[in-house]
Amino acid sequence: MKKRNVAIWIIVLVSAALYGFGGVNKYFLISPEDVELKVPRGFPKPNYRFKDNKPTPEIFVLGRKLFYDPVLSKDSTISCGSCHQRIAAFGHIDHALSHGINGLIGKRNVPALQNLIWKDAFMWDGGVNHLEVQPLSPITNPIEMNESMAHVIEKLKHNKAYAEEFRVAFGDSDMTSQHLLRALAQFTGLMISANSRYDRFMRGEDTFSISEKSGLELFRAKCASCHEEPLFTDNRYRNNGLAPDTGLKDKGRSAISGAQFDEYKFLVPGLRNIEMTYPYMHDGRFRKLKNVLDYYSESRNFSPNTAKEMYEIGKLSEQDKKDIIAFLLTLTDKTFLYDRRFVDPNVSEP
Secondary structure, rough: OHHHHHHHHHHHHHHHHOOOOOOHHHHHOOOOHHHHOOOOOOOOOOOOOOOEEEEEHHHHHHHHHOOHHHHOOOOEEEOOOHHHHHHOOOOOOOOOOOOOHHHHHHHOOOOOOHHHHHHHOEEEOOOOOOOOOOOOOHHHHHOEEEEEEEEHHHHOOHHHHHHHHHHHHOOOOOOHHHHHHHHHHHHHHOOOOOOHHHHHHOOOOOOOOOOHHHHHHHHHHHHOOOOOOOOOOOOOOEOOOOOOOOOOOOOHHHHHHOOOOHHOOEOOOOOOOOOHHHOOOOOOOOOOOHHHHHHHHHHHHOOOOOOHHOOOOOOOOOOHHHHHHHHHOOOOHHHHHHHHHHHOOOOOOO
16 A cells, blocks of 8 residues: 555656646746847847836746637637747748638748847738737738637637736736737747857857858858848848739738839848748748749849849859758757747647
């Protein structure tokens, strides 16, 4: 009997160590240090600095739960995490175009979520200019989540667990859309990627092969005018010469600005974790990085009104392409990709 009791207590203690009391897996627990904003060395000042939205473990955890909860969609089938997959640096590797409720298909590739606090606008056309309101676009889009904020809040108010979590996070019982959006902003805003091999190389903590060094030099000569280090984007909009998809009829930035000269201009994407964020371009037409470089290497492929920077790339040899790709692979940040803070807490195993 004593041996049996000892065995039972061992099981209890192991379970407590692994999951914490109350059924909470300690792997997902968040400390104040976990949510402290640390601007990486060499990075510029962020545009979004959490001035009126001070990160706390409670708000971050609430934002994480909301991010992975399909309750934000009209039929409770699509969550933020459905399209923004952690394995793809919070892009979407399953489809060229976004997928929403009822199997509806969007007209753009899902952008990766990383280093968002350095952006001054979001979406491929820059249609949203603030991190805290960015989720409104997918939540209310009829072919994505097709929901209203008022109804989302109504659903959450009928959930006792959420009611308590909002109370603990914000210190009152008032559940509002602003609280929801600020919780999501804390979760997505702290998705900072800054510890790739490239970063360690720049800090003198790692070395590059001959091919990677050559790729870095080529990248700086031919690509960096748009993809500026260290964020690998200048947050501007350009026509990169792609022939318009006649089926999608997407004119890009001009739909927001109303200006003809903005037709077919799209936001320059950041290239961090580019190895993981395929397919590429705003419409996901290229599956491999080699396809992208093949395209940029042939200016005869460019459509009218292509940005002048595209012509500065020039002809790339096959070795040039291999070297540039070798460099781009150094932008993969495993620290970010495997960061326990961003794992879906609903999964059985981290």
